[in-house]
Amino acid sequence: MTVHRYHRQTLLEGIGKEGQERLRSASVLVAGVGALGCAVADHLVRAGIGHLRLIDRDLVEPTNLQRQCLFAEDDLGSPKAIAAANRLQAINHDVQLEAVVDDLRPAVAHDMVDRCDAIADGLDNFATRFLLNDLSVKFGLPYAYGGAVGYEGTSAFLRPSPLHRQRLVTREISEAESGPCLRCLVPATPPAHLTPTCDTAGVLSPVIAVIAGLQAAALIQYLAQSAEPLPHVLTRFDARAMRMHQLDISQSQREDCSTCNKGRFAALESDHGSQATTICGRDLIQLLPPEPQPTDLDALHKRLSAHGSFERLPFLLRGTLQDELDQAKQPVGLTVFPDGRVFVHGTLDATRARAIESRWLGG
Numbered sequence: 001m002t003v004h005r006y007h008r009q010t011l012l013e014g015i016g017k018e019g020q021e022r023l024r025s026a027s028v029l030v031a032g033v034g035a036l037g038c039a040v041a042d043h044l045v046r047a048g049i050g051h052l053r054l055i056d057r058d059l060v061e062p063t064n065l066q067r068q069c070l071f072a073e074d075d076l077g078s079p080k081a082i083a084a085a086n087r088l089q090a091i092n093h094d095v096q097l098e099a100v101v102d103d104l105r106p107a108v109a110h111d112m113v114d115r116c117d118a119i120a121d122g123l124d125n126f127a128t129r130f131l132l133n134d135l136s137v138k139f140g141l142p143y144a145y146g147g148a149v150g151y152e153g154t155s156a157f158l159r160p161s162p163l164h165r166q167r168l169v170t171r172e173i174s175e176a177e178s179g180p181c182l183r184c185l186v187p188a189t190p191p192a193h194l195t196p197t198c199d200t201a202g203v204l205s206p207v208i209a210v211i212a213g214l215q216a217a218a219l220i221q222y223l224a225q226s227a228e229p230l231p232h233v234l235t236r237f238d239a240r241a242m243r244m245h246q247l248d249i250s251q252s253q254r255e256d257c258s259t260c261n262k263g264r265f266a267a268l269e270s271d272h273g274s275q276a277t278t279i280c281g282r283d284l285i286q287l288l289p290p291e292p293q294p295t296d297l298d299a300l301h302k303r304l305s306a307h308g309s310f311e312r313l314p315f316l317l318r319g320t321l322q323d324e325l326d327q328a329k330q331p332v333g334l335t336v337f338p339d340g341r342v343f344v345h346g347t348l349d350a351t352r353a354r355a356i357e358s359r360w361l362g363g
């Protein structure tokens with residue numbers, strides 16, 4: 001290219017040629033390549049971040065095309081991580097891309113941040129976000145948190161205290177720059193019946209663009225080492241009110257935080273957000289939460305009834321999801337118990353069962 005492709009970015013005060021070089025030597029984990037992951041990765045690759053590792057367990061589905069900006073109709077049925085990497089490579093051949101088709105879980109978590117400088121959150125559930133938060137605190141990695149559902153989205157660029165850093169990274173989070181971790185802000189996984197997901201509540205695509213833009217803007221400035229440290233704020237965007245709300249979280253680090261203060265990494269040490277087992281002779285996977293998670297089956301019944309046929313029995317809620325098909329093209333079944341136990345009927349694949357659980361039940 002005769003004109004340097006990053007010219008408009010190097011013109012920026014605080015980035016320049018040196019900042020661009022730093023971006024080239026940086027590596028980011030993009031955890032989840034759904035709507036947010038696609039949009040963040042697109043920004044990072046265009047900005048010239050040298051290496052991206054993309055992890056996602058899902059396949060591209062027709063309902064993704066409304067908002068997941070790296071996918072086209074030709075990608076339907078392909079693993080999202082692979083389809084995204086192919087598209088990103090076409091955008092910028094200089095960037096190194098690594099696609100991992102897997103469930104982000106404790107067994108693979110350490111490998112996912114190997115030689116990474118930062119984490120971008122493209123997830124849809126808090127159980128796995130706590131895993132990212134543990135990695136962020138343990139290795140001193142900044143964590144660009146993002147979430148979007150309905151007409152609203154939230155973002156924060158978290159730089160936990162380096163108190164428990166166990167490995168040095170390209171750029172250290174200085175004590176002066178550090179702030180709360182995700183668990184300081186959200187101490188426990190919200191119960192499933194209180195967590196709307198994009199699949200049950202819908203999502204407006206431009207909300208994704210706003211939140212992913214905030215995540216990417218923070219990551220690019222941080223990794224280019226722009227002079228001014230970014231503020232510790234939680235930003236909420238409400239598309240119906242066309243309003244941004246900002247909350248100062250600079251003093252939100254909690255003295256009793258089990259992760260960034262006590263150095264306990266519960267999500268990394270747990271078997272998984274939920275333990276998956278097959279039940280002999282039956283075509284189903286049982287997902288067991290790490291601790292009983294009281295679930296309001298009436299609220300869940302109301303929510304899931306818009307997406308399939310469900311009945312509330314005295315000790316459980318059961319039914320089928322009209323938009324999730326098993327291999328025989330039959331609707332996938334769900335049985336939910338008041339203690340948070342879930343049966344996913346019609347599959348023996350634990351990764352698919354977990355994807356279905358987080359898509360429809362949140363958590």
Ligand SMILES: [Zn+2]
Nearest residue numbers: 181184257260
């Ligand atoms: Zn904390």
